Amino acid sequence: MEYENEDLLGYETKDETETEAEAAPQSSDDTLYCEAETLINPEKEKTNQEDAETDLEIESNTTILKLELEDNRITEEGVLSLMEMLHENYYLQELNISDNDLGLEGAKIISNFLQENNSSLWKLKLSGNSFNEECAALLCQALSSNYRIKTLNLSHNQFSDTAAEHLAQMLALNVGLQSLNLSWNHFHIRGAMALCNGLRSNVTLKKLDVSMNGFGNEGAQALGDVLKINSSLVYIDLCGNGISNDGASKLSKGLEVNESLQVLKIFLNPINAEGATSLILAIKRNPKSKMEELDISNVPVSEQFSKILDSVCSTHPQLDVVFKGLQGLPTKKTLFLWTNPMRLIQIYADQNKISVMDFFKSLTPTGLMTMPVGEFRKAMVQQTMVPINRYQVRELIKKLDCKAGMVNF
Template sequence: MSALYLDSLSIKEDDLTSSTENVSLEEDLDSDLEPDEKPQNNKPTTTAEVYLEACRLTGVVPVSYFIRHLGTSTMDLNHHGLGPLGCKALAIALVSNYRVKQLDLSHNTFSGRGGEHLGQMLANNEGLETLDLSWNHLRMKGAVAFSAGLKVNITLKHLDLSWNGFGNEGALAMGEALKYNNTLVHLNLNNNRITNEGVGMLCKGLEFNDTLRVLLNVLVNENFVRLLETTCLEHPSLEVHYGGVGGFIAKKPPKRLDPMKVIQDYLDQRKLRLWDFFRNIDKDGTMRVPVADFRKAVQVVCITFIH
């Protein structure tokens, strides 16, 4: 699959203008990883060879850290300044890589073009389980392309897409992806310029999703809360942390406790009369109970009865 992806690689003018010239090697590549030492007249076979060839064709400097950690399950490439072309080279190499399970690519300025490359990679990769793409400026076009890949991905469970400027178009694409994706469990969409309209589109996708358990930090209004309550009835395991109306929903929102019912249950359980309850509050025997004292007594009863 990687070879096919590599064969179809082409560099466009806008790719060249966004080349990541500021990317530098963390240290010199090991001698056995040099491009000129791979077998002549053969297509790349290992992930490292595929990556080095992709870097050569895109004109970017290979990241030695990436090559050295290809055999590990966790990889941290945040703040590497990879840019769209560096993202393209990585995406090509990751298509057939099954060892890397957790990948942090945050703060790399991938832009919309990077979102396209990552979407193609995600549609084919069957190894990644956790992916952090926060702060990469994917924007609407990148969000749409990335969501298309997520739609058919079969392994990813945790995904951080915060601070990427998805907008409502990106929310619509993500909602569509969630209709079909059946592996994602945790999704962070914090700070993506998604309005109430976009959140509504996202929520429609949640109606058809049976695996997502946590959706973080979506700005909503009361209409969304009502729609979410309906969705949570169908999917009781779904948790949504959101702002805008300030709160958190896990399953069906809990009902407010009725203080008088709690007091009555408390008295019935202890075979007491209501008179006994008020007499205990009226320490001075004046037949008048200050509001503050009454509230304190009710709180004590609620805590005692509930626990």
């Protein structure tokens, strides 16, 4: 799935939103960006003058850090103009030229730029540009020696298993890339195996999105093998990959020993409570697990699963497992599980003549107004002042200002 929730390089948890704060160059200035609107008349032909204006004359601009040109019918000439502009502009950091159907010629131009890239560009979105295997070969050759790009979005293209082999070679060599979105392509078992082989040698990638592909159970097993040795990945999205209970069980072997992964999204797969149980028990068996979120949100579970999860969370209080719902749970108990947590905290604060803010500040020894999501979840579950369960903690986190993996009181 696509996240502007890419909005991870910092998920130390968390969604693509979340790890990008880590990869982005630090600056005290507010980020400025320029967004070009899509032309509304599809019948109107673009003139040479309009193509030339694609660069927006920002070669010497020092304030625009982000340029959004998604779905603007950019032509080959327009892409060439953009890349020439980037050779002159050392301030632009983020470029989005998704959904422009750039094809092979566009890929050649972008690859040539990446091979000579000395700009400040670190985030590049190339989603939906009809890139195929030949395009993948060109882009991967450039990225094998270009380490400036930290976040790369290649989702919604036409990459198949051959393209995955090119990507695998790039991943084995690249030491700069931290977030890679390959969702909605055409990878199947061979492609999944190739990508996992590349990941075995990669030591910098933190976020990987391969949702809506065809990894299957064999791909899940290969990724589980990667997790046994990988110490950099903190976020993986495997949604919609045809993974069954057998695949979940094989993937869980990696969770038993992995010490870095924090988020695993695996919903929209044919997994039931049996597969879900194998995943949470793997986390329980790993005392060094950093898992904070397991998303199986299309899977309905039983009260028996909930009891097992209670046992898992007793040793891993930072963990949140998102599932569809509890089957066969009495209505009265269901209502209790979802009682407004902020109301419970307010009642406690009133009874003890303190402010709600004082309550939250008491959760952290530093008394700061922010906490990482995982630490906040752990503190809320372990505190004894307010009777609150993990479902209520999840809702509380949603209500608080949660950005880049941090809860803001």
